[in-house]
Amino acid sequence: MIKVGGAGAFAAGLAGCLGGGNGDGGQGTTTDGGDGTTEGGDAGTTEGGKTTQSGDSLDVGMVYATGGLGDNSFNDMAHKGIKQAKSEFGLSFRNTEPGNPTEVGTLQRKLAQSSNPNYDLICCIGFVQADPLARNAQRFSDQKFTIVDESVDQPNVASYRFKEHQGSFQVGHLAGLLTDMDFSAGKGKTNGDLTVGFVGGKETPLIQKFEAGYKAGVKHANSDIKVLSAYAGAWNDPAQGQSITNSMISNGADIVYHAAGGTGTGVFKAAQSKGRFAIGVDADQSKTLPKYSNVILASMVKRVDEAVYRSAQNVQNGSFKGGTTQTLGLKEKGVAAVYGQQLGSKIPEDVKSKLQKSRKKVVAGDISVPKKPGKV
Template identity: 55%
Template sequence: MDRRTFVKATGVAGIAGLAGCSGGPTGGGDGSGDSSGDSSGDGSGDSGSDETTTAGSSGPAANVGMVYATGGLGDGSFNDQAQQGALQAEEELGISFNEAQPDEVSQFSSFQQQFAESTDPNYDLVCCIGFLQTDALSENAESYPDQNFMLVDSVVEASNVDNYVFAEHEGSYLAGLMASLLTTRDFSAGAGSTAGDSTNLGFVGGVESDLIQKFEAGFVAGAQAGSDDVDVSTNYTGSFNDPAAGKEAATAMYNSGADIVYHAAGNTGTGVFQAAQEQEKFAIGVDRDQSVTKPSYSDVILASMVKRVDTAVYNSIESVVEGDFEGGDIIELGLDQNGVELVWGDQLGSEIPDDVAEEVATAREEIIAGDIDVPDSPE
């Protein structure tokens, strides 16, 4: 299984702050979890100028508003992956985009409304990243029928909303299978190791919900497929932006005998990586190749269950630019569409035993062929 190559935009001019735009968001986080009062950023904490078009004097091909999930940019995971899609569209399609980073769920509605009401510029599309935006968008889609929206990880049944959902359970099955095959043997690589007599794995989730339970269900099913003797401990921290809680949960799992922990918890997962290093165990990342986005932990990240939120964002923007946006669609992205994938760690991937890699690759093809039916909710 080849590692995925992510779009990397370099030399991008500062991404516009929305303060001063009529109806544009005027507040939000800085991507680190701290409220800074900035309404936008490029993932580095820098604030840009008011003009960000790359389409020349004729203006951008489209104006796009990005409302990120709580946790903000710099998570090395979900939000950063969504931003990559917008950056790719900026570079390849000549669009301009502005960003809002809510600190709390209660801010989603306001940011969505401000993008929809903005007249300078008028936004051709508002991208709503994350299932926690569902309730707010359900109301705003009806209140702003002429505004195009896209939603990631949930469905709002409205004629002006395109919905992108993923088969997270399929990719998580591969992660569970890999972890199960490794935890039942003696294996060392980088800063971590497993003990052959261990039969415990861990799963750390963020906010407990149907969506995150898809990650859990797939992971548990894959682990059990690898060995009937393997058990998975589960802990939901209640937050996607609490590394301390992630570290506490993972540390308890490692101390109880787990030697590999998988997280689906956004920036909370950073704490899982910290615990893995301290305990000299392993972790599995999520959404992006976190061995690359969190390089200081690459010596304990065996793999990442990549979720191509960037593809969803880019495709949605492209449909607007090309005049193909219809609204009311539900677009499903699984293993067969390369919407999810298990990506080997940048440092540790070459150390994965060949028989484990081959069994994971076989399972991938069997899922796509329909020979393996992966559950999407915990039993």
């Protein structure tokens, strides 16, 4: 079901991943025609189809990936960016959440057709937005759009992409170094089997970049390490994520990295129950999911918040650049490996030093990170 809401909450930091989402939602109807109410600058909420908004300046419409808000990951990082822009610019924004991919184009279209408010910018979050946006951008040629995690070649669309494979290389390098040593911290412990795992949401070219980078990083530490890979087929199925991870742990994996949205919660649950480790994605998940911080070694964060914030700022400043794509990697600090808040201090300094060195080599181009798992 399509959800429509107002402003949300967040702070600033490093971030993000998944451009897809749970495709299992049913066909929904929208209560939104752009006619939300404004309430004195406070954050808005969604309840029973009611829409509230905040601020009184720029008007921004948000169309999230189909995993929805509350994923403690990709969508929530986008939410963080627009909330930061609201705080700094006093803008108004409306949140819309498609229940499945077929609803994405409808929400884009409804926001573009709105006259109350007349949206200055529509932010489309996730790669699933690309095809419908290519059509809607042509149809509404005077409307400014931003897309995050994909590129749409239209003069009224600003595109933001990330070098997820580079950030994934870093957490893969970390996993490879730690699985190759006797390491214990929090609730986790390595087992000496030289095996780690990767759990993806849906098997798309974007998520394959995470897998490829992770595998390359692991192999950079030790080419003898085995990497188990599996895809859940969904972005919001923690039970499936837990089942896959339990299987990987049974087959020797002691560190599992996920790029699976809400499905990743199951990865953390399995690691915690089995006394192994996990690596988060998009946001610092040791903070967004603190109950699992005793097994989260690190997170590969993507600055989805920065992309959303920059786009709103550019419209505010009159410097919106449609027809362009900005790609953010390690060099641009668009992706990064961030140590877990509880376990980060337990990671040996020589491991951290090796990660710093490999990061510099990736930035300098001395290490070329593959984008496809088959190229590892």
